[in-house]
Amino acid sequence: MRASLISFIFFITIFSVKAQDQNEPNYDETKVPKYTLPKALKTQAGKQVTNKNQWEKTRRPEILRLFEDNIYGQLPKDYDSIRYTLSNENAKAMNGKAHLKEVLIEVFRLNKSVKINLVLFIPNNAPKPASAFLLINNRAKDQTDPTRIVKSDFWPTEEAIEAGYAMAAFHNADLAPDDPKLFMNGVLQLYPEQLSADNGMRAIGAWAWGASRVMDYFQQEPLIDKDKVAIAGHSRGGKASLWTAAQDQRFALCITNCSGSTGAKLARREFGERIRRINTSFPHWFNTNYKKFNDKESLLPVDQHMLIGLVAPRPVYATNATEDLWADPKGTFLALKNAEEVYNLYRLKSALGTQLPAPNSAVIQSPLGYHNRIGVHNMTGFDWANFIRFADHHFKKPGK
DSSP, X not given: OHHHHHHHHHHHHHHHHHHHHHXXXXXXXXXXXXXXOOOTTBOTTSXXXXXXXXXXXXXXXXXXXXXXXXXXXXXXXXXXXXXXEEEEEEEEHHHHTEEEEEEEEEEEETTEEEEEEEEEEEESSSOSSEEEEEEEEOSOGGGGOTTSSSOOTTSOHHHHHHTTOEEEEEEGGGTSXXXXXXXXXXXXXXXXXXXXXXXXXXXXXXXXXXXXXXXXXHTTOTTEEEEEEEEEEETHHHHHHHHHHHHOTTOOEEEEESOOTTTTSOSTTOOBSOHHHHHHHOTTSSOGGGGGGTTOGGGOXXXXXXXXXXXXXXXXXXXXXXXXXXXXXXXXXXXXXXXXXXXHTTTOOOOOOSSOOOTTOOBOSSSEEEEEESSSSSOOHHHHHHHHHHHHHHHTOTTO
């Protein structure tokens, strides 16, 4: 009896260890499996894409649909009406350096509405209309404090204003609370049919939808250059910023900071956070179909280099941090590298090298930008300084 009990305990222990090992992230390059990436430039009919017209008319729509159906869900385009209300204004904010506008964006559908609270600072001492950064804020609301009592490197507005950029932000919880039990209490109340669809929109899609509604506002805001708006996000916000830029071509530039799994890093490397882990920890972020690829990355019809490719020819800047192996710096760099062929269709030559750049070394003068900051998973003043340099280059800011 004692021997049987010991054997049973041993079996349970070994099984538990194996189960735990299967869920542990891989941080060992020698354990990265051999993988073959799906071809960005080969259509589902097997035809090679050789020019931008074939890409835009055939292959790009195919890839966009594959991401919608298998990962991020549909992004509804219809709504009954949209209303903009100026809730607060200070033309002499930041000691006269900026014009503050707090705008309530209310979107109506099916006799319901969702409210997006936009904070917008516009530089007073720069040409108008101003180029702008729009941040999907996935942290506390005080990180984008309109009073500037709280200031944070996560959204260094004073520095951006000094550089001649408008800074805008909204909080992701306005569109979908970041909670598996509450995420539907936002924009999804306007689109209840999405909740029952296996390829329906979930939280990441809701945040991207919200960014597009802010872009709707920018179309009629005379102080903002609607043709020079960069969408930015960190971590889960960085996943949403990439999906936003892929869906909404009105955004002129994309910043995806430490976005990792189902953001800017390749899934097939199986390094750091994998699909099963992200679907288990955050089941409300992606559609139901994505769960089919838990532990089956190789069966996905897409990988993240193709998502980056969807943004072409518009510039993309991706980042990592040296202590954030969870988000796979090498896998992010390789995703950018494998997106180069799409940019080549537009005769845009990437300046990325063949190897991961040295820490704190930024690739700026390139349609595909990158740096791997020394430090941890975060968005800092160092990151923003390089975002501004990247935007300066691509928006061709005078004197820069």
